[in-house]
Amino acid sequence: MIIMKTDATEEDIQRVVAEIERNGLRADVSRGDYMTVIGPVGDERRLAFDRLASFPGVREAAMVETPYKLISKAYARFLGEPGAHKRVSIGDIHIGNGEPVIIAGPCAVESKPQLMRIAEEVKAAGAHILRGGVFKPRSSVHSFQGLGASSIESAEEALSWLREAGDKFDMPVVTEVRGESVVELVARYVDIMHIGARNMYDQDLLVEVARQHKPVLLKRHFGASIEELLSFSEYIAAEGNKDIILCERGIVPMGKGKSYTRYTLDIAAVPVIHNETYLPVIVDPSHATGRRDLIFDMSCASIAAGADGLMIESHYDPSEALVDGPQMVTPDELKDIIEACGKLYHLVREH
Ligand code: PEP
Numbered sequence: 001m002i003i004m005k006t007d008a009t010e011e012d013i014q015r016v017v018a019e020i021e022r023n024g025l026r027a028d029v030s031r032g033d034y035m036t037v038i039g040p041v042g043d044e045r046r047l048a049f050d051r052l053a054s055f056p057g058v059r060e061a062a063m064v065e066t067p068y069k070l071i072s073k074a075y076a077r078f079l080g081e082p083g084a085h086k087r088v089s090i091g092d093i094h095i096g097n098g099e100p101v102i103i104a105g106p107c108a109v110e111s112k113p114q115l116m117r118i119a120e121e122v123k124a125a126g127a128h129i130l131r132g133g134v135f136k137p138r139s140s141v142h143s144f145q146g147l148g149a150s151s152i153e154s155a156e157e158a159l160s161w162l163r164e165a166g167d168k169f170d171m172p173v174v175t176e177v178r179g180e181s182v183v184e185l186v187a188r189y190v191d192i193m194h195i196g197a198r199n200m201y202d203q204d205l206l207v208e209v210a211r212q213h214k215p216v217l218l219k220r221h222f223g224a225s226i227e228e229l230l231s232f233s234e235y236i237a238a239e240g241n242k243d244i245i246l247c248e249r250g251i252v253p254m255g256k257g258k259s260y261t262r263y264t265l266d267i268a269a270v271p272v273i274h275n276e277t278y279l280p281v282i283v284d285p286s287h288a289t290g291r292r293d294l295i296f297d298m299s300c301a302s303i304a305a306g307a308d309g310l311m312i313e314s315h316y317d318p319s320e321a322l323v324d325g326p327q328m329v330t331p332d333e334l335k336d337i338i339e340a341c342g343k344l345y346h347l348v349r350e351h
């Protein structure tokens with residue numbers, strides 16, 4: 001990490017960048033209000049930090065041995081206020097360091113009328129962002145794979161409904177990108193690109209999605225440590241895209257026998273992640289529990305733990321849903337959750 005002096009010139013910055021590139025690394029240049037911080041991307045052992053420290057305009061140059069320095073609190077400290085949390089903004093919606101943001105909608109986009117009705121009802125319930133899967137990751141090849149699976153035409157049609165619903169009800173939209181081949185297509189229609197738990201480790205997908213210059217919602221793999229989640233989000237940051245929203249969605253339950261919940265919601269991950277990075281973190285209680293009756297309590301618990309938002313699956317008639325019906329809440333239930341979480345947020349912050 002190279003911290004430039006407040007009066008460093010553009011020429012000074014470019015000299016450091018050139019030196020980093022000459023050694024076969026890339027340079028991530030972050031310009032704060034007062035200072036510029038340059039993060040080398042690649043094997044830092046190839047750089048002579050002593051030499052860099054003597055370059056004109058350089059205040060400090062030192063190797064940072066963490067796998068996720070570009071998203072770390074230490075990096076942000078030089079750019080703004082100490083301990084500042086980043087806000088990821090989509091229009092006038094800001095995720096991070098403020099009121100919780102609620103992402104809601106069906107698990108899968110099933111038809112235009114289904115999506116339009118859910119969009120209208122979740123908006124009325126207080127949701128800020130609309131979700132809906134067009135490409136569904138499924139354990140069985142025999143179950144519904146999302147409308148995107150049948151052809152590119154039907155994928156594009158479903159994506160266009162999502163766009164239309166978002167525009168009509170004034171909500172940004174988010175959908176999962178499952179493979180590199182559809183990254184550009186999805187980027188044309190949505191505001192936030194979502195990388196699902198199963199793909200958290202797919203470096204090539206992370207890089208390709210990061211290059212679309214849209215906010216990225218990265219879900220934690222159900223077998224991943226917090227360090228892995230942070231390290232893989234660094235692949236997105238290393239492309240110059242720091243609009244990353246991290247999502248805790250439950251990890252694999254332990255022990256033999258019935259586990260009662262689909263996964264184990266790791267609530268402590270929220271404050272732990274906040275301690276390590278300036279990126280916002282949200283919780284998905286729907287996939288974490290798989291149970292409608294637990295969504296209210298787990299949403300409240302997440303907000304109390306400091307989550308910057310929630311992603312909740314919702315449907316006007318969960319029994320009709322082709323995917324994940326048992327974990328979906330109705331828009332009425334969603335409204336109660338949003339109201340309770342709003343109150344809780346103020347209670348906990350003002351304490
Ligand atoms: C989803 O949010 O649609 C989803 C499939 O979740 P996850 O990737 O966490 O399983």
Ligand code: MN
Pocket residue numbers: 107108287313323324
């Ligand atoms: Mn689902």
